[in-house]
Amino acid sequence: MYRYVAVGGTFDKLHIGHKRLLQTAFKIGKKILIGVTSDEFASKKGSDVDPYNLRVKNLKKFLSKYKGRYELKKLNDRYGPTIYDEKIDAIVVSRETEATAHEINKIRKIKGMKKLDIIVIDMVLAEDGKPISSTRIRKGEIDKEGRLKKVKVVVGSKNPVKIQATKNIFKKIFKDREVVVDSKDVNSGVSPQPIGIEETITGAINRAKNAYSQEYNFSVGIEAGLVEVPKTITGFMDIQWCAIYNGEKVTLGASAGFEYPPFVIKKVMEGKEVGEIMEKFTGIKNLGEKEGAISYLSKGLLDRVENTEQCVLTAMIPWINRDYYLSSPR
Ligand SMILES: O=P(O)(O)OP(=O)(O)OP(=O)(O)OC[C@H]1O[C@@H](n2cnc3c(O)ncnc32)[C@H](O)[C@@H]1O
Ligand SMILES: [Mg+2]
Incomplete structure (x- = not known):
């Protein structure tokens, strides 16, 4: 003392x-x-x-x-x-x-x-x-407790599922505040069908960073990709990754992963995209922007928006607990 x-x-x-x-x-x-x-x-x-x-x-x-x-x-x-x-x-x-x-x-x-x-x-x-x-x-940006007066978010995609999931989660977190979610078509910088955790996360981060500009509090990038997972039926799981950026720091979150049937994985290995294979198989056009493959495969028990919400919410955890994750210089 x-x-x-x-x-x-x-x-x-x-x-x-x-x-x-x-x-x-x-x-x-x-x-x-x-x-x-x-x-x-x-x-x-x-x-x-x-x-x-x-x-x-x-x-x-x-x-x-x-x-x-x-x-x-x-x-x-x-x-x-x-x-x-x-x-x-x-x-x-x-x-x-x-x-x-x-x-x-x-x-x-x-x-x-x-x-x-x-x-x-x-x-x-x-x-x-x-x-x-x-x-x-x-x-007038914040109050004395550090709460934002208004929350401005931009999503690095025009996919309505990603925009809706982002809206739902930000409205849940910033309950009593005005939340504005814009969207911007940006380059992910990775292949249309990312394979591996590195490529998928890079796509999510690129989308978030490319969508960001000063007027926003957060930008959001979401990318789905196949990851090798041991002991699975096909050897792969599909996982959506979300990157959230504030102009300085990036945080990541992931959604619940699931397997595609073996015939889908086989075609992906031949160079096709999951989306186009599933569209052909189900006969539903733009499946990825509607209920999604996850809804089709789970027979409606989990829909695509819900699945995407998971990665947005988990990526927000460090921002919700700023003292634990973000305060000290890293
Ligand atoms: O924007 P200005 O007008 O500069 O105001 P300020 O919030 O930085 O407030 P002061 O200059 O009065 O800072 C007084 C002290 O409080 C510290 N301080 C200010 N903001 C802080 C924050 O967010 N966290 C920790 N310490 C802070 C600051 O570094 C000083 O040592
Ligand atoms: Mg000061």
Whole structure:
């Protein structure tokens, strides 16, 4: 336990990133020095930062259970007391502000002061996997809990099954929010009948990345392919893979796999696509965009949309549990 720990910031629209930072300080320190930027200094961020008094009022409300354990100090520069106060032992920063802590230690070294221990916390991520910040809250993209105000998704395919499955899952996850799902015809960059896990996943990722643009929170790429599976009847299973991309990170999910009959696999090995073989066999045109082979083979007990939903949902698991999967740099 440190005796005296420093943290600092503007703390505008006090959000869960700020709260995590402050809670970390109280966990490791007896007494906390909280630097809060002055209105003059904060105005560099733009004109719509809340006034100092309001920012401090909100801080005090959140800190009520730590009464007597902290001191507030107005900051007119990036360093505040950290470059002259000998009593400070450590400083808590986020990955984003870590560099400032190192600058502080450089200055302290020149002045012959002892080095501060630097405690770095991971960024708290909003629902789209990007860090929560006051700037994003001021822009109206997210709220103080990091929830998206509106969810914009694009699917890298014009296949109505993939679009519907994506809509269903995103509406399920973002229940009370407006969810917009667009679609874009994009290149998968792999063969029309992918074989093997590598090729199929590459197709899913390419679709997601090729569909992505800044205006979206997520892009979705879905690709089905045959994978070798030991002890099966044919040696292969058909598995749909979903890639979800936020412009920075990709996550993957898979659907329940199933086997095609041996005569289908034989023709695929001769270079045909599962889709065309199944269309010919069932006599249903565009089977893959309707109930799908899975529905035909399961005699209607599992339909294609449901099967596709599985890979979209499993690909969303890391985004639903951002702290476990996505916070620390990989
Ligand atoms: O967009 P701006 O206006 O820069 O606001 P901000 O949310 O980054 O908030 P501050 O600049 O007031 O940051 C105060 C401290 O909180 C940290 N912090 C901000 N957002 C965070 C997040 O999402 N997760 C963890 N720490 C965060 C930040 O690195 C600072 O050390
Ligand atoms: Mg900041």
